Structure formats: C-alpha cells, structure tokens
Amino acid sequence: MITIVTVVVLAFALRGFLTGDGEEAVAGNAPASPSTSEDDVFLSGEIPDMGEDLTAGTSQAPDTSQAPDTAGATAIPGDTTPGAEVGDETDTGVPVALRECQAEVAAGDQWADATAGSAANWKQHYQASLDYNAGDITLQQAEKEFATSKAKGPADIKAVSSAVAAYEDAVGACDSLDVTELPSSSFAEAAQACQARANAISNVVPLGTEVHGDWDAHLQMMKAKDHTDPAEYYQRWQMMVSMAPHAMGPYEEAVTSLDKAPDCSLA
Numbered sequence: 001m002i003t004i005v006t007v008v009v010l011a012f013a014l015r016g017f018l019t020g021d022g023e024e025a026v027a028g029n030a031p032a033s034p035s036t037s038e039d040d041v042f043l044s045g046e047i048p049d050m051g052e053d054l055t056a057g058t059s060q061a062p063d064t065s066q067a068p069d070t071a072g073a074t075a076i077p078g079d080t081t082p083g084a085e086v087g088d089e090t091d092t093g094v095p096v097a098l099r100e101c102q103a104e105v106a107a108g109d110q111w112a113d114a115t116a117g118s119a120a121n122w123k124q125h126y127q128a129s130l131d132y133n134a135g136d137i138t139l140q141q142a143e144k145e146f147a148t149s150k151a152k153g154p155a156d157i158k159a160v161s162s163a164v165a166a167y168e169d170a171v172g173a174c175d176s177l178d179v180t181e182l183p184s185s186s187f188a189e190a191a192q193a194c195q196a197r198a199n200a201i202s203n204v205v206p207l208g209t210e211v212h213g214d215w216d217a218h219l220q221m222m223k224a225k226d227h228t229d230p231a232e233y234y235q236r237w238q239m240m241v242s243m244a245p246h247a248m249g250p251y252e253e254a255v256t257s258l259d260k261a262p263d264c265s266l267a
Contacts, residue, residue, distance in 0.1 A: 094266065098187055100173035101194045105264040107170040108201035111163040112258060115208040118156035119251060122215035125149040126244045129237075153219040160212050167205075174198035186266070193262035200254075200261035207251040214244055 128145035131137045137145075175198075179191045218240055225233060 095182055095187055097173070097177050098182065098191050098194070100170075101177045101191060101198065102264055104167075104170040104173040105194050105197050105201065107163070107167040108198060108205075111160070111167045112201060112204055112208070112255070114156075114159040114163040115204075115212050116255065117152075118160050118212045118215055119208065119248065121149045121152045121156055122211060122218070122244070123248060125215070125218070126241045129241045130245075150219070150222065153215065156212070157216055157219065171202075190264070190266050194264035197258075197261040197264045200258040204251070204254040204258050207247070207254050210247045211251045214240065214247060 124145055128137070128142040128149075132139060132142040174195045177191055177195065179188045179195070182188045182191055218237075221228075221233070221236065221240075
C-alpha cells in the first residue's frame with residue numbers, strides 16, 4: 001500500500017516539473033520544493049539506461065556512396081549533352097564537369113546553412129536547461145528559451161529535409177572530376193578549390209546530421225508528451241541534455257573547418 005501511494009505522489013510531483021508549452025522544466029535539477037523527499041532524491045540521482053531510442057524520427061545522413069545520375073542532376077547552363085566529358089564546355093566556356101562540381105558545392109553549402117540553423121535552435125533549447133541548472137538563469141528565462149527555440153523547430157525540419165534532397169542529387173561530381181583533364185590552369189585552380197570545399201562539406205555531413213537528428217527526435221518527443229509517462233519523459237530529457245554537447249562539439253569544429261575552406265567560384 002505504501003509503495004502504491006509513493007508512486008502516485010511521484011507521478012503528480014513530476015507533472016509539476018514539466019512546465020511551459022509542451023516543454024520540460026530543466027534537466028537534472030527539478031524546481032526546488034520546501035523540503036527534500038525521497039522522490040526528489042530519485043529524480044536527482046543517476047539516470048539508469050532505459051534502452052530508449054533517442055534517435056527515433058531523426059534524419060538520415062545523405063547517401064554519398066554513389067555519384068548522381070547526370071540525367072537528373074542539377075541543370076548546368078548550356079549543357080545539352082548528358083554524360084559530358086571533363087573537357088566539354090558549356091555555352092559560357094566553363095567545362096561541364098567543373099560546373100557540376102560547383103553545383104554539388106552549392107547544394108552542400110545550402111545543406112550546411114540549413115543544418116546550422118537547426119543546430120543553433122537545438123543548442124538554445126538544451127542550453128536553457130544547462131544554464132538553469134548552473135543557476136545562471138531563472139526558470140522563467142529558461143521557459144522563454146524553450147518556447148522560442150521550439151517555435152522554430154518545424155521550419156528547421158522542412159529546411160534541412162529539402163536541402164538534403166538537393167545535396168543527394170548533386171553529390172559525387174567533385175569526386176569524379178579529374179583536374180588534369182581541364183583545358184586551362186584557371187579552371188584547374190577553381191576545381192581544386194571546389195574539391196577542397198566539397199571535402200570539407202562531406203566532413204560536416206555526418207556530424208550535422210546527428211545534431212539535427214537530436215533536435216528532430218526531441219521535437220517528436222514533445223509532440224507525444226501528453227501521452228508519455230511523466231517519469232519516463234523527464235528521464236529521457238535528462239539523458240538528451242547530458243548527451244547533446246558531445247555531438248555538438250565535433251560538429252562545431254567541423255563547421256569551423258568548412259568556414260576556412262576555399263570559395264568554389266571562378267575569378
């Protein structure tokens with residue numbers, strides 16, 4: 001009988017910790033109460049491995065294992081010959097193969113920009129809990145950060161999904177480009193710059209996909225909050241907050257390298 005009463009008390013107490021518009025209060029630091037109970041000790045203790053799939057609903061990394069079919073690739077100005085050779089030129093005088101590599105980089109930059117926006121909103125979201133736990137912001141400030149970032153979530157998912165599709169259609173062109181077959185040194189220099197940037201983008205892709213996937217997973221989690229056991233929801237959120245910085249750090253380092261990569265354009 002005592003056990004049943006304790007479980008009921010815990011459920012009602014947890015509902016008090018899950019505040020805001022579909023958002024949790026904080027991770028690992030429930031709002032203070034007048035006295036410390038056994039329930040408080042349970043919530044602040046080490047979280048067991050619940051076997052939760054925290055990547056449910058996440059985006060998949062673009063498939064870069066194969067070069068795109070040039071018949072459906074990004075349109076190249078003046079290119080009317082599918083499968084054109086490296087030295088073939090568009091009506092602008094630029095080799096088709098170089099234009100296709102530039103199209104890959106442009107699509108990759110678009111993906112990187114969309115993912116950067118998603119990562120920024122996810123970081124704002126989980127950082128609010130970290131800052132509150134550290135005593136740097138109030139609960140009201142944390143809830144404001146939750147609401148602001150959450151509102152941008154649907155747009156993040158749409159933007160990244162669209163950018164991934166465009167990148168998948170274009171990826172592979174830079175890998176197949178043979179710089180030595182280009183007709184001039186200026187084209188060769190541009191091609192080398194494009195290949196360097198394409199490589200930097202490919203390094204960001206898996207890391208950015210993981211970070212965006214974390215955000216996507218939590219957005220889906222919030223949608224199902226009303227149908228989730230409060231204790232389970234709270235524990236999952238704690239785990240997500242503690243894990244998020246481990247994925248964000250490497251991603252931000254890769255983005256820094258991408259920012260330093262050469263521009264893919266003709267002088």
